[in-house]
Amino acid sequence: MKGIVWTEDNALFWRYDNETIRIEPHGKDSLRIRITKQSGFPEQDWALIKVKQEKTEIRSDDDGASITCGNITAKIDKYGYMAFYNADGQLLLAEQWFTADDPDNHIPLMIYGREMKPNLGEKLCKCAIRFESNDNEKLYGMGQRQMDYMELKGCEFDLAQRNSQANIPFVLSNLGYGFFWNHPGYGRATFAKNGTIWTADACSVIDYWITAAKTPAQIVERFTEVIGRAPQFPEWATGFWQCKLRYKTQDELLSVAREYKRRNLPIKVIVIDFFHYKYQGDWCFDPEFWPDPKAMVDELHDMGIELMVSVWPTVEPNSDNYAIMKEKGYLVHTDRGMRTTFNVRGSTVFYDPTNPDARKFLWETCKKNYFDPYGIRMFWLDLTEPEYVSYDYDLYRYYLGSSLEVGSYYPVASVQAFYEGLQEAGIKDVISLTRCAGAGSQKYGAVLWSGDVQSNFKTLKIQVKAGLNAGLSGMVWWATDIGGFFGGDPSEPEFRELLIRWFQYGVFCPVFRLHGHRKPHNFELAKIDTGMYDFDVSGPNELWCFGDENYDILKELLFLRERMHEYIMAAMKKASADGTPPMRPLFFDFPNDEKTWQIEDQFMFGSDLLISPIVFKGQREREVYLPVGKFWWNVYTGEEHRGGQNLMCDAPIKRIPVFTSNKDLIALFE
Numbered sequence: 001m002k003g004i005v006w007t008e009d010n011a012l013f014w015r016y017d018n019e020t021i022r023i024e025p026h027g028k029d030s031l032r033i034r035i036t037k038q039s040g041f042p043e044q045d046w047a048l049i050k051v052k053q054e055k056t057e058i059r060s061d062d063d064g065a066s067i068t069c070g071n072i073t074a075k076i077d078k079y080g081y082m083a084f085y086n087a088d089g090q091l092l093l094a095e096q097w098f099t100a101d102d103p104d105n106h107i108p109l110m111i112y113g114r115e116m117k118p119n120l121g122e123k124l125c126k127c128a129i130r131f132e133s134n135d136n137e138k139l140y141g142m143g144q145r146q147m148d149y150m151e152l153k154g155c156e157f158d159l160a161q162r163n164s165q166a167n168i169p170f171v172l173s174n175l176g177y178g179f180f181w182n183h184p185g186y187g188r189a190t191f192a193k194n195g196t197i198w199t200a201d202a203c204s205v206i207d208y209w210i211t212a213a214k215t216p217a218q219i220v221e222r223f224t225e226v227i228g229r230a231p232q233f234p235e236w237a238t239g240f241w242q243c244k245l246r247y248k249t250q251d252e253l254l255s256v257a258r259e260y261k262r263r264n265l266p267i268k269v270i271v272i273d274f275f276h277y278k279y280q281g282d283w284c285f286d287p288e289f290w291p292d293p294k295a296m297v298d299e300l301h302d303m304g305i306e307l308m309v310s311v312w313p314t315v316e317p318n319s320d321n322y323a324i325m326k327e328k329g330y331l332v333h334t335d336r337g338m339r340t341t342f343n344v345r346g347s348t349v350f351y352d353p354t355n356p357d358a359r360k361f362l363w364e365t366c367k368k369n370y371f372d373p374y375g376i377r378m379f380w381l382d383l384t385e386p387e388y389v390s391y392d393y394d395l396y397r398y399y400l401g402s403s404l405e406v407g408s409y410y411p412v413a414s415v416q417a418f419y420e421g422l423q424e425a426g427i428k429d430v431i432s433l434t435r436c437a438g439a440g441s442q443k444y445g446a447v448l449w450s451g452d453v454q455s456n457f458k459t460l461k462i463q464v465k466a467g468l469n470a471g472l473s474g475m476v477w478w479a480t481d482i483g484g485f486f487g488g489d490p491s492e493p494e495f496r497e498l499l500i501r502w503f504q505y506g507v508f509c510p511v512f513r514l515h516g517h518r519k520p521h522n523f524e525l526a527k528i529d530t531g532m533y534d535f536d537v538s539g540p541n542e543l544w545c546f547g548d549e550n551y552d553i554l555k556e557l558l559f560l561r562e563r564m565h566e567y568i569m570a571a572m573k574k575a576s577a578d579g580t581p582p583m584r585p586l587f588f589d590f591p592n593d594e595k596t597w598q599i600e601d602q603f604m605f606g607s608d609l610l611i612s613p614i615v616f617k618g619q620r621e622r623e624v625y626l627p628v629g630k631f632w633w634n635v636y637t638g639e640e641h642r643g644g645q646n647l648m649c650d651a652p653i654k655r656i657p658v659f660t661s662n663k664d665l666i667a668l669f670e
Helices: 216-227 250-262 293-302 320-328 356-374 403-424 457-472 493-506 548-563 565-578 594-598 663-669
Strands: 004-008 011-016 019-025 030-036 057-061 064-069 072-077 082-086 091-094 114-118 125-131 139-144 156-159 166-173 177-181 187-192 195-203 206-212 240-242 269-272 306-311 347-350 378-381 396-398 432-434 446-449 512-514 603-605 609-611 621-626 631-634 640-642 645-650 658-660
Touching (some): 011 072, 030 072, 072 206, 139 457, 195 206, 206 216, 250 269, 293 356, 306 356, 320 356, 457 493, 493 512, 548 663
Parallel strands (some): 378 432
Antiparallel strands (some): 004 011, 114 125, 139 166, 156 187, 603 609, 621 645, 631 640
């Protein structure tokens, strides 16, 4: 049963029967592993980009072989069993086998560490790889997940894109490694006490990447090196973004912008949401409600406000673009049943951004209707999961294959279309808002927001953890709908309290955006027959709509965000340089302080601000942990404290606890 070992092009190969393993360097201290039972390896790299070829040291003997790239070594024995070690020889990750093949580890369950079972009648396989579990391990990342956990050990994950869920299958381990499952299709990941399992329902190769480093910062730096980093963040985008579902007319939107300016409130972006067009797939202004877009955009620019417009990827038969897109194959197919894949104000089909010609068609349409005549350069790419009527991934087929095989690439290709188009048009500081992201979306100027979440304290608490894991997964430009999306009555005291607490948290998010579908809704005008809520008549969502007391608090927070501009830009520049998320868990900066690995409700914003959000109704104080190794100052009282202790801090409605390790920053809060 001994496999054949050979080297080729700086890579180690192992083969037995029809299984071939290829292990090669991919980035500093990192290895890429591919396993197949086909005649060769596909050329598709998916999320991994080309990087400098690192040197390796390869050894082999009668017992097996090893390959070392910097701090990481992969060993494969004569049976094909693989394990990974750091530079100190410590075991990081090992395959888990339960078979009779290995006389030294005889467990006759016939459960294999690697499996590739062909789907009936297809070349594509259902693949799985199993690793041993470590009781002392903590795992973080996996993109954006709507759950009340930041630490992931003991969890199971659907490897798919959904509204409010961004699947980026990367984990950072406290044991000193990062692991990326380089597969864009549907599957599952299980981090159980008795083993870790990664599966893909339809693929031709098991493909993963692993790195070893001493700190979380180094792990994230290695990961973002091989999937790409965010470009330079636009200077003007650090400020406040005003949005709601929805401003229906040109006059309504301009009246809001003018009121912000009349009140001398800082505002950098205002957003036109969906259905500013007549039919889905038109991607242009409906002149009935938007009679003079050029005058509107010019006035906004004179006020120092950028305009962002929503672009849905849905196309309905009534649109002039439907016929040509269907003719050219630019729409998502269904393998069975009706072609309709979404139903909001009409039966629609999603466009297919995995087709490069479809991407070009959509961009050129938006360029003709928004960019060329009006200079609009900011686009809100909504529904980029995409949000199907049902998440039956075996039903949908793209240009590149079944959704089972390539579905998680959809949101990446969606932002790629606009990034490349805007770059070609001469816009260098591209920034697009998107409701979903896949591995590498950040390199196309994507701001991920956490989806259509509920307006309540429970959901606010979850967003804190979701945002931190998203940042660790490469999505350094991140935001929430401040106040939550679904619900919230501006006249109700409970929602007003929630909005203040969410706004206080939002000030310290990379992107600062107010959005939501506020009450009261006019349900008499709602599309009751489709089960949808009313898009036309929703409540107010501007700073002056939540009561006089709240207005004073919100106003001060706006100016605080403005004063933080240089600090935020420094954090954004570092994110572009080495992948460091501006908003990150305490253990990222203080990995040697064991207590920081236990804390999920505080975070660092940049290198010197420690933020402790308030996420419970009626809470007016909370415990704050100050990490070891620094002195910390309360930015509101100026009190100095030594790190390594817990403090009970006041949290009146007008502020949340914030500490700094740089005393000069206190001036920002005065």
